[in-house]
């Protein structure tokens with residue numbers, strides 16, 4: 001089995017859309033991953049911001065096993081008590097009144113966008129179809145999601161752009177105001193902290209300002225908290241840092257299932273008014289197995305213990321990483337992000353730096369704007385965080401030596 005990763009193993013039958021590291025894992029525990037070749041790695045990717053409680057959390061494993069023995073899947077044509085329990089917990093903790101469950105982030109975004117257009121249609125304003133995203137955003141890979149983000153490398157070659165999608169630039173207040181005031185605008189979609197785009201946090205007063213402008217003009221505000229939600233920033237949802245900055249609709253996924261594939265679209269009763277019987281659906285979305293694990297993960301993440309830990313460890317990282325930046329100004333130019341969604345903007349190529357980190361047995365994620373991202377489990381300890389910093393320091397030393405040798 002362990003030979004499955006040796007460099008001559010075949011990827012011939014895998015569609016070539018990923019540039020994969022020559023590394024595979026056999027098992028994980030907490031923030032540790034063990035490779036098929038026996039190496040031990042400190043995991044600051046956590047799935048990809050999905051395994052919020054680390055790998056093989058014993059509570060989640062128990063719940064998964066117990067539910068696996070009982071019931072995996074039934075159709076949404078029946079009531080699903082596990083689904084109702086998770087929806088109750090989510091709505092009790094958020095602005096949301098209703099939830100639609102999906103299997104992924106992009107499906108949650110898809111549901112959010114459909115909910116917004118359907119709302120205006122139900123209000124007798126079917127001409128309100130325009131959706132505005134932001135430069136540098138990421139919303140997933142379905143047609144609607146790539147059109148909302150507008151990133152050329154995700155839309156080029158896939159046929160015509162969908163009608164009704166455009167992008168705005170942060171800081172261009174006049175354009176943002178004009179877009180929201182337009183009579184054909186349905187919704188604005190924004191990540192309160194951009195993830196793939198390079199760990200960029202939107203100032204909290206901007207979220208509040210967006211909400212006020214949207215309310216003034218009858219436009220719906222959609223947040224994509226697929227990556228920055230579920231405790232990642234030290235509050236259950238990132239927008240909670242902005243008082244008065246709640247959305248009307250929100251897409252959630254990644255850590256929602258603690259690593260099990262789950263997504264959710266939350267909405268207020270008013271915003272969801274068009275989503276009536278037969279308006280939308282999903283075969284697998286909200287199945288009992290996913291929902292049982294999701295409820296256990298939700299309860300563990302939405303606890304003072306986890307959220308306090310995020311804030312403590314994030315504070316430690318911010319201080320230590322800024323120290324590294326001061327000592328290695330030739331390698332690190334900026335430390336950004338929020339909570340444990342940390343971006344390190346580099347001078348050397350970020351993909352090459354990821355390899356240097358991996359040589360130190362530290363796993364980090366890439367990101368836009370030549371960043372690497374740290375997305376560790378939310379229950380990372382200070383000891384593990386300082387180990388990560390020590391490994392990054394070694395990677396910085398190697399990067400410096402390489403640059404001066406070049």
Ligand SMILES: *Cc1c(COP(=O)(O)O)cnc(C)c1O
Pocket residue numbers: 103104105106107109138139140141191195196224225226227228253254
């Ligand atoms: C990952 C991500 C998505 C897409 O989620 P998938 O589960 O890959 O479909 C959407 N939005 C944001 C902000 C993400 O980080």
